[in-house]
Amino acid sequence: MKNIDHLPYIEEHGKALAGALLTWYQQNKRDLPWRKNHDPYRIWISEVMLQQTQVDTVIDYFNRFMVTFPTIEALAGADEEQVLKAWEGLGYYSRAKRLKQAAQVMMLDYDGAFPTTYAETLKLPGIGPYTAGAVMSIAYNLPVPAVDGNVLRVFSRVFNDDRDIGDMKTRKAFEHMAKALLPEDSRHFNQALMELGATICTPKNPRCEACPIHALCRAKASLRQKDLPVKKKRQKNIPLEMEVALVRHDHHTLIVKRSSEGLLADLWGFPIVKRDEALQDGMSIHDELEEFLGVKVKPTGEIKKAKHVFSHRTWHMTLYAFDIDHKVRPHFPQVEWIDLTKESDFPLPTAFKKLIVHM
Ligand code: SF4
Known part of the structure; x- marks a missing residue:
């Protein structure tokens, strides 16, 4: 069934469909911390956290985030590193950076309040049609759809x-259908659709x-539930062999700040490099380390392997230990020595946390 117009079906059954969903939602909705009120700030933060992350994981992050940054003003005035630290483990760290940038725009242009129209919200950094629709409908009951992966x-x-x-064209068509289906109570209808998809x-x-x-449900009537949705594979996930250094001195471990571009930008981690096939195991990171630090390091062997899957890359990491005579501090600010047994102030992504060993 390709490219058909569903509007006649919506015209005929839309009211019944929306009514059944709303009733079901009122009786079955999960009790979640961002549903306690209609504050757009809280809804926005929860929506961004929920992109790519399960509800159960998000709850703790959300509660902690609200304690650390209870208002748009607090978020706008925070250090970027502090925001990244609060995001540590959630992944897709550019989302956290954009939250802070959007909060700064709200301080400058909206007196520290959340915009009240869909068009203004859509202009904020990091906010696309889905997030704008979700915040505007849930916070203000505006008649806008919110089409996420669940709704698709x-x-x-x-x-x-x-x-x-x-395909973008399908998303647009589905947004159009969602708009045609929207009852007056867009606030609960949008949440009901997402909740149905999630549960x-x-x-x-x-x-x-x-x-x-x-x-x-037409798929159920034709027993096609399990064939749908259709999602064609696009970009392949590329496996990379990575060598990582655990450089220790006097119970402290060296971490470096990653560049502002690319994967895990601006976060902290162990020195890491893609394995050079022409070199013996462990030598790629050894050579990189000596060049970077400007001193000799003593390899003491391979200590751990771990894998981390990103959206388009998979790191197959091998961790090598190195000893060093003193805590080098090259003349640039991107190097720190931390005690891995204690909570540090530096945002360390999950990929590197998987490699932590206490020796
Ligand atoms: S596929 Fe099943 S669960 Fe999904 S909408 Fe249809 S009837 Fe409901």
Whole structure:
């Protein structure tokens, strides 16, 4: 069923569909900390955290974030490093940087308040159509759709639509359909759709028997639930062999600040380099380290292996230990010595945390 117009179906069944979803949501919604009120700041932070991260993980991060940065003003005035530290472990760190930038724009242009229109919200750094729609509908009940991955999946199935949900054109078409479906209570309707996708119409094994709209679901009627949604693979994930250095001196370990460009930009980590196939194991990081530090280092062997999967890259990391005679501090600020047994102020991403060994 390709490129069909679902609007006649929405016209005929849209009210029943929205009504069933709203009733179900009122009775089944999860009790989540960002649902305690309609504060746009809290909703915005939760929405950004929920992109790519499970609800169970987000809850603690969200509660801590609200204690550290309770207002837009507090976030705008914080050090970037402090914001990255609060984000440590959530991944996709550019999201955290953009939060702070958007908060600064709100301080300058909106007196420290969240904008009240969809168009203004969309102009803020890091905010796309989904986040703008979610915040504006949930906070102010504005009639705007919020189409995330959950909604794309639910729509593919309800309308038995096998267009590729990774395609921008499909997303636009689904936004159009979501708009046509929107009842007056957009605040709860948008949340109901997302909640259905997160808890009932899940990627694998949707629980159609518990679904409030199963009688209106076209995929269920034709037993195609498990064939949908269609998502074509785009970019391949590239595996990389990486060598990492654990440089120790006097119970302290060397960390370096990563460059402002590329993967894990501006975060801290152990020295790391892509393995040079022409060199013996461990020599790529050895040579890099001596060049970087300007002193001799003593390799003491391989100590750990770990893997970390990013969206387009997988690091297969081998950690090598090195001893050094003194705590070198080259004449630039990107080097620190930390005690790995204690909580540090430096945001260390999960990829590097996987390598921490206490020796
Ligand atoms: S009936 Fe099944 S496939 Fe259809 S929307 Fe409900 S859970 Fe999803």
